Amino acid sequence: MALENQELRKAGLKVTLPRVKIYQILERAGEGDHFSAEDIYKLLMEQGEDVGLATVYRVLTQFESAGLVSRHHFEGGHSVFELSRDEQHDHVVCVKCGKVREFHDPDLVKRQNAIAEELGFTITDRTLYLYGVCKDGCEKK
Amino acid sequence: MALENQELRKAGLKVTLPRVKIYQILERAGEGDHFSAEDIYKLLMEQGEDVGLATVYRVLTQFESAGLVSRHHFEGGHSVFELSRDEQHDHVVCVKCGKVREFHDPDLVKRQNAIAEELGFTITDRTLYLYGVCKDGCEKK
DNA sequence: TTCGATGCAAAAGTTTTGCAAGTCC
């Protein structure tokens, strides 16, 4: 538990209950899990924490600025968040079951860098989503 | 001018003034130009057309369903639209000047397909945005 | 004439903000 406190402090954020709780939720997520602010808010409610939705948004935004989490805009008008990991990765989103899988492909990144170079462009961030359908275990929607 | 009427009819949409005007605006756009609903609404106002914002949204959504336009979610909480062209392409977005450039790289697509294949996934759509800074002609923000 | 399309206003959904009260160090 001291772990997340470290992270928060390192990011220059005071260690408060809402921040710790939100961090824990994100930390507990499995690969491919992404939470919206609303999701996190509901989880906090369920576990009896008294945290306002506005605070969830504020905290997530702070975490993002601090580089602790990444924000994604999948389809559907709202943002989802996940803890930043060292290794950057891209996303495959099943439009049928909503499942998200992640992958990292060095060749892809290399090629992207080359393209940016050709265009006289310095990349600061990138975003690749592949949308489609799982061939097999695509459970009901 | 019969041209856009053809397109609309082909899409099963009645040829009405708002649709034609909106189509023309999109048609007139240069490469890399992307308009939000608000942008289009303002342009229509400027040229004295009396079209409601709700209609702009409705028409753009219909155009999207008909495959006439593509919708993108760059950063910033709103959608932008561009006329669909035959050739699919990806986007480079300058976070400083807002300029958007487009590119198409067959190798990139091939690699993406291979990855999807490995993951047992059938791609229906894909989205790649490279964010960064133009090295040279990046005019004021 | 007959549906479909539009405009307006109101609703809906997500995210942000103002401010008084509370919390961390």
Place this chain on the structure above:
DNA sequence: GGACTTGCAAAACTTTTGCATCGAA
């Protein structure tokens, strides 16, 4: 104690919808 945080409510935005009216075929 003092600065930073939080909760709540209200505001801001983007997008959607209900409905009476209007327009294209």
